[in-house]
Amino acid sequence: MNHDLKDGTPACTLVGLHLHPIKSCGSVLVQEAQLVETGLDLDRDWMVVDPQGEMLTQRELPRMALIQPTFKGGELVLRAPGMLALHLRLDTVEAETRAQVWDDVVKAFDMGALAAQWFTDFLGRPARLVRFDPEQQRLADMKWTGGVAAETAFSDGFPLLVANAASLADFNARLAARGTAPVTMQRFRPNLVLSGLQSWDEDHVDELVLQTDEGPVRLKLVKPCTRCSIPDVDPASATTSHEVGDLLQSFRSDPRMQGGVTFGINAIVLEGLGRTLRVGQQGSVSYAF
Numbered sequence: 001m002n003h004d005l006k007d008g009t010p011a012c013t014l015v016g017l018h019l020h021p022i023k024s025c026g027s028v029l030v031q032e033a034q035l036v037e038t039g040l041d042l043d044r045d046w047m048v049v050d051p052q053g054e055m056l057t058q059r060e061l062p063r064m065a066l067i068q069p070t071f072k073g074g075e076l077v078l079r080a081p082g083m084l085a086l087h088l089r090l091d092t093v094e095a096e097t098r099a100q101v102w103d104d105v106v107k108a109f110d111m112g113a114l115a116a117q118w119f120t121d122f123l124g125r126p127a128r129l130v131r132f133d134p135e136q137q138r139l140a141d142m143k144w145t146g147g148v149a150a151e152t153a154f155s156d157g158f159p160l161l162v163a164n165a166a167s168l169a170d171f172n173a174r175l176a177a178r179g180t181a182p183v184t185m186q187r188f189r190p191n192l193v194l195s196g197l198q199s200w201d202e203d204h205v206d207e208l209v210l211q212t213d214e215g216p217v218r219l220k221l222v223k224p225c226t227r228c229s230i231p232d233v234d235p236a237s238a239t240t241s242h243e244v245g246d247l248l249q250s251f252r253s254d255p256r257m258q259g260g261v262t263f264g265i266n267a268i269v270l271e272g273l274g275r276t277l278r279v280g281q282q283g284s285v286s287y288a289f
Contacts, residue, residue, distance in 0.1 A: 009284040016193030022046040023154040024057035025067040032278040037151045039159030047154040054100045065238045086118045099130045107133035144223040150268035158266035163190035170199035180243045187231045206288035217272030226260035
């Protein structure tokens, strides 16, 4: 374990920043991202829904993993196998609508007929694309946030997901022992990836402080992230298998989650809204044993 010589707290480095502009579609690796009320700016701002406005995800449509977003010149550009690129302006939405993410029905904006046709064609079923209404306040479960009103957009339930590079290395070593190829961190869809911690140390972290040019960003790690079937979807091919889920079941059952298997920790922002996170920034953690 690395330690900061000044105060003895375990030191870490931010080694990965992942944006997922559209819930359950591909990720974008970025070098920097602004911290906003709902997490990283533009993370899970969009969501694919059925004609009734209910979310569609890789759980039932693994093919969504092949939809690859990029940001270019004020646009969100979407590419997928066999499809022409879809260009969506970041400053444009269409009709007001409502969308359902898990049990929450929230205000949103429809992204129009062209986007709807693109997703319908690629997914092979009626679909539309919506964008979260910034005037909507969707709060994380206060049972976990300690009463802090932490906002989130279309993420499953919390503004940020923090993962540990050493835990992935340990996980891949266990996969190798079973004769299975390693997996990338994209399987677990985190926002922030840390190095410098021992494997699985994140399970016991209370607060993470990252040093930015504008001042500290202070995050509280509040809830282990229970995993569904999505880590069993290969983000490069959208093929599914059970090796990842089976291995998680073998050693990552968490009594705090009634035996659910976990990887990564959900986090909320205590300090630092408006500040910019950058890959390479140094930080420290405190533990809650």
